[in-house]
Amino acid sequence: MTDYDKxxxxxxxxxxxxxxxYAGSAFKTRQWVSACAGMCDDVDAVANGLxxxxxxxxxxxxxxxxxxNLLPERIDPRCRIVSGYRRGPVPGIGNPAGAEAVLFLGLHAASGTNGFLAHTLTSRISRLMVNGKPMPEIALFAASLAPYNIRPIFFSGCPVACSQAQETVPGIETHAIDKSEGPDGFDAWQWRRALAKAAARSLQNRKVKPYLPGGPFEATVTMRDGEPAARKLALRWGFECSGSEVYVRSDTIHALYRELVRMCYLTPLTERILPLALALFNLQGRLGMTWLRRQLRTRSGNKPEKV
Ligand SMILES: [Zn+2]
Incomplete structure (x- = not known):
């Protein structure tokens, strides 16, 4: 039995x-094909357990x-897989479909920390400090779901990412993946089974509350490409900057998220034509998925089975 229906x-x-x-997280690389297959299997195992x-x-x-990145045909058909980005009401996600709880799978640690492929929103940011602390993505994503009363019950990622999640959202349950020894000898099947069990257990998690930290928020964004990149962004969006740092201030975490999304993904032009820009971006993603399916079919000798 579970405390959560949806x-x-x-x-x-x-x-x-x-x-x-990094190549595994990139687009249309050989390593990305394997990464997508693994990601699908993880999601499938967790969904099954739920x-x-x-x-x-x-x-x-x-x-x-x-x-x-997720191929619905590889995942429990009872799930609804939502691909592409939506403008709102929840940034990127769209409508959270009456969900009562959220589970974060496959996440990573914050920019500027030493987790596996650590970054916040984009690897162009080398460090993101908010009110003096590194800010991981879970803070922004969990907060964007708080107005819908959605509790962040579970998180999985590298050990650094897991401890950041616990520090950010007290009471969240975690299951780590240790990549320090590399993929050789890593038993993905066994790890995935443990992940699915831990995720299913988190359905009893009633101690965690929807995550909505109070403001104000002072963010220092350090750009990997240094001063020119920082100056360009600051000028473009009207932020203050110094050296390779851009400063963003906001009263709510939602406003901070909005500003960071603008900084990382938009230009004033794409912001003006956002529905069209999103449609084009999503089209590119769909084409990538067609390529991915073809690669996986070739790999498995034309059998549309799992690799
Ligand atoms: Zn990612």
Missing amino acids: VLILADIEGSSGCWS FQRGVRQVTVKDFHRSAY
């Missing part, structure tokens, strides 16, 4: 069992890069 899974790739290098515990609705939001 759940949302936010799935990323860096902390999934198939991604072992249904077994009596969850009635599982919506999976693909939340990595193109947001087209």
Whole structure:
């Protein structure tokens, strides 16, 4: 039995069992093909475990890069897989479909920390400090779901990412993936089984509350490409900057998230034509998925089976 009827899974790739290098998180690389296969298997195992515990609705939001990394035919057909990005009401996610709880799978640690492929929103940011602390993505994503009363019950990623999640969201349950020894000798099947069990157990998690930290928020964003990149962004969006740092201030975490999304993904032009820009971006993702399917078919000798 479970405390939650409807759940949302936010799935990323860096902390999934198939991604072992930056190339695995990139778009249309050989390593990305394996990473997507691993990510699908992780999501499938977790979803399966959730249904077994009596969850009635599982919506999976693909939340990595193109947001087209998950192949529905490889995942429990009872899930609803949502690919591509939506403008709102929840940034990127769209409508959270009545979910009562959210599970974060395959995430990574914050920019400027030493986790596996650590970054916040984009690797162009080398460090993101908010009110003096590194800010991981879970803070922004969990907060964006708080107005819907959605509790962040579970998180999976590298050990650094897990401890950041626990520090950010007290009471969240975690299951780590240790990639320090590399993929050789890593038993993905066994790890995935333990992940699914831990995720299913988190359905009893009633101690965690929807995550909505109070403001104000002072963010210092350090750009990997140094001063020119910082100056360009500051000028473009009207922020203050000094050296390679850009300063963003906001009263709420939602406003901070909005500003960071503008900084990382938009230009004033794409912001003005956002529906069209998103449609084009999502089209590119769909084309990538067609390529991915072809690669996986070739790999498995034209059998549309799992590799
Ligand atoms: Zn990602």
